[in-house]
Each structure stands twice: as structure tokens, then as C-alpha cells.
Amino acid sequence: MTRPSAGGRIEVICGCMYSGKTEELIRRMRQVMIARQPCRIFTPRLDTRYSEAHVASHTGARLEAMPISSIHEVLANVEDMHVVAIDELHFLEDSAEEIIDGCQDLADRGIRVLVAGLDQNYRAEPFPGMMQLMAVAEQVDKLYAICVRCGAYATRSQRLIDGKPAPTDAPTIVVGGLDLYEARCRSCYEQAP
Ligand code: ADP
Ligand code: ZN
Secondary structure, three states: OOOOOOOOOOEEEEEEOOOHHHHHHOOOHHEEEEEOOEEEEEOOOOOOOOOEEEOOOOOOOOOEEEEEEOOOHHHOOOOOEEEEEOHHHHHHHHHHHHHHHHHHHHOOOEEEEEEEEOOEOOOOEEEEEHHHHHHOEEEEEEEEEEOOOOOOOOEEEEEOOOOOEEOOOOOOOOOOOOOEEEOOOOOOOOOOO
């Protein structure tokens, strides 16, 4: 595609941790801002690693964002917006159905909806909301990190506790950085005990 549709659309940016999802979201939103299109960025309140009022990549790039807990807060805050971005979608507390319905509703209103998030949890299982959103999206980009073990492309987020794979019954959402998560490829990824 050489030219995005003038109407509403859903774009999904997915991949493992450190794959550059937030960097890509910021890159696209900077273009939107240069084009002076009315836009707003949302970020889950849960992700407080850097700053509540910003989306921030691991490289330090950041843009102002509105903290939210639910997709319903997005729907309530998009009046006159042409472009809406949601970072770290997997952190929202809504069900997959609520996420799909919310994003479809936004796109049906003519809004360009950019969504970034993990496609798989630390157990290498798909995140239901992200998985279903990919099926209905106009555009899906899957990014890769570099495996810290072998240097191949990494597609999985390995959660570690004292250097060992976190057990399968650990909570799905634990916010953390390089001390807690490693990007790994399929063959270096260790199944949780
Ligand atoms: P994501 O949102 O996907 O977690 P970010 O956009 O926040 O990713 O950060 C991506 C940046 O993380 C890269 O540009 C790179 O500087 C850094 N990084 C740290 N570890 C890795 C890794 N193993 N592979 C690739 N990039 C990494
Ligand atoms: Zn590897």
C-alpha cells in the first residue's frame, strides 16, 4: 500500500519485548503531529516504569500520553481526533471482546487507530486481545528484537526470576525491564517449569 486510507483503520504493531514497538509507535505519531492531524496517545496506568504521562521507549524517546485503565476511557476522550494511539495494549484490564469492540468502534467513526503491544505473554501464549485485533486490523507489523543468547531474531519475552525461567503459574502481568525480561529466539527460549 502506498497511501493509507482516508477513513478509519486499525494498525497493529506487535512483537516481543525490546522489539521496538514503542519506538515505531512514536515514529508514526511524530509524522501525524508534523501533518498537524488532531491526535491523542493513551498508555495503560499500570505501566509506570518511566512516567505516567508519557509513552517511552527503551531508548528514551518519549511523547506525552493520557494514562488509562480501560478502552472505555479511550472512547470517552477522542472527540474531534483523527488519530488515536494506544501503547502496551496487553496491559489494559478489558476483555478481548471489549478491546476489539472499542477499536472497531473508533475505526468505524473514521479514526486511524494505532495499537502497539506484546503478541505473546512470557509463557509464549498469545495475548487474546492482541491476537483478535490482528485479525480485524487493516495493517499488522510484527517486529523482532535480537536474542540475547545467540544473536538471532528474537520473538519471545523470557521472564526470569534469579536468572531462571519464571514458573507457569506466576502472574501474567509483571512490569519490569532488562533485569526481569530477556528477548529470546524460539530455540533459546526456555519453557517455564
Ligand atoms: P518495545 O516497545 O518493543 O519493548 P522499545 O521501542 O521500548 O521496545 O525499545 C526498543 C529498543 O530496545 C531498541 O531500539 C534497542 O535500543 C533496545 N534493546 C534492548 N535490548 C534489546 C534486544 N535484545 N534486541 C533489540 N533491541 C534491544
Ligand atoms: Zn537465540
